[in-house]
Amino acid sequence: MQNQPSLSSRITTSQPIRVLALILVGLPIVTMSNENMQNYLSFSLKTFLSPNYYIWTIFTAPFYEPSIIGAIFSVLALLFLSKTFEQSWSPRELIRFIIIVSIGTSFSTFLFVWILSFFLRSSSLVLAVFSGFSCVIGGFLVAFKQILPEKEVSLICGKLRAKNLPAVYLLISLLFGLIDNMSGFVYSFFGVLIAWIYLRHFQKHEIDGTRGDHSAEFSLKSFLPEGIHSSIDSVSDKIPFVDKNSNQGGNKLGRATLEELQNLNRSNQLFDEEQNDEFLLEDFDFENQINNNESKKD
Missing domain, CATH: 1.20.1540.10 (Rhomboid-like)
Structure with a gap:
C-alpha cells in the first residue's frame, strides 16, 4: 500500500x-x-x-x-x-x-x-x-x-x-x-x-530566454467551448492583424519546433558531408600533382 x-x-x-x-x-x-x-x-x-x-x-x-x-x-x-x-x-x-x-x-x-x-x-x-x-x-x-x-x-x-x-x-x-x-x-x-x-x-522563460507562450493550446479561443472554435477561426481569418500561426497550431514564441530542429540537424549534417567531400577531393588532387611531378623528374 x-x-x-x-x-x-x-x-x-x-x-x-x-x-x-x-x-x-x-x-x-x-x-x-x-x-x-x-x-x-x-x-x-x-x-x-x-x-x-x-x-x-x-x-x-x-x-x-x-x-x-x-x-x-x-x-x-x-x-x-x-x-x-x-x-x-x-x-x-x-x-x-x-x-x-x-x-x-x-x-x-x-x-x-x-x-x-x-x-x-x-x-x-x-x-x-x-x-x-x-x-x-x-x-x-x-x-x-x-x-x-x-x-x-x-x-x-x-x-x-x-x-x-x-x-x-x-x-x-x-x-x-x-x-x-x-x-x-x-x-x-x-x-x-x-x-x-x-x-x-x-x-520570460529562464531556460532559453524567450518570452510568452504562443501555442494554439493557450490561445484565447482555448478558453471558450470547443464547439465555437471553428466560428472564431472563420471570423479571425478576416482580421488582418490576427496571428494565423496560432490559429493553425502555432508554436512556442521564440522556440523551434521539433520538425525545425530535425531539419536544422539534417542541414548541418549535409553541410559537414559536403565539406568532407571537398577536403577529400583536395587531398586527392594534391597527391596526383605530387605523383605527376615525380614521374616527370624520372
Whole structure:
C-alpha cells in the first residue's frame, strides 16, 4: 500500500507566500471591529477620485477579502496552487506574477468603471466597491491551465480538466454576480485576462530566454467551448492583424519546433558531408600533382 503524500507536502514552503496568507486572513478580522477601515482598503471611484484620492487602494484592494469565508478560501487556494507553480517557476517569478495580476486587475477595473460611468452617467458605478483575491485566483487557474492542461481536478460536481477551470470559474463568478453584485465578476474577469496576456506575451522563460507562450493550446479561443472554435477561426481569418500561426497550431514564441530542429540537424549534417567531400577531393588532387611531378623528374 502506497503512502499518501502528507498535507504539509502539498502546501508551499515559501515564506513570502505564507506572509501573504496571514495578510489575507488578518485584514478582514481587523476590519470587523471598524467597518470604516473598509473604505481605506477597498477600491471605489467615490474614494479613489477627488476629494479623497485613496490612490493606495489600487494596491490594497486585491488583497482584502471583506468576509472571513472568502479569506479562508483564498488562503487555501494560495497555499496549494503556489506549490504547483514553484515546481515550474522560480519563487521570484511567482511573486512577480501575483503583483502583475493584482495591480493590473485594479488598474483595468479603474479604467473600465471610470469610462463606463462617464458614458452611462450612473451613480451606482461610482459607488461600486471592488476588492478580493478572486483576481489572483483566476490568474492562478490560467497558469494551471498552461502548465497542466490535461490534469483532472476533483470537484464537488465531479472531475474537470485543468484547461476548463478558468471558464468554469468565470461562469460561477457571473452567477454569483447576478445574484448579488457584479463587482466580484469584474475582478475575476480582469484577473483571468491580465494573467493570460502576461503568460501569453511577456513572461520570460529562464531556460532559453524567450518570452510568452504562443501555442494554439493557450490561445484565447482555448478558453471558450470547443464547439465555437471553428466560428472564431472563420471570423479571425478576416482580421488582418490576427496571428494565423496560432490559429493553425502555432508554436512556442521564440522556440523551434521539433520538425525545425530535425531539419536544422539534417542541414548541418549535409553541410559537414559536403565539406568532407571537398577536403577529400583536395587531398586527392594534391597527391596526383605530387605523383605527376615525380614521374616527370624520372
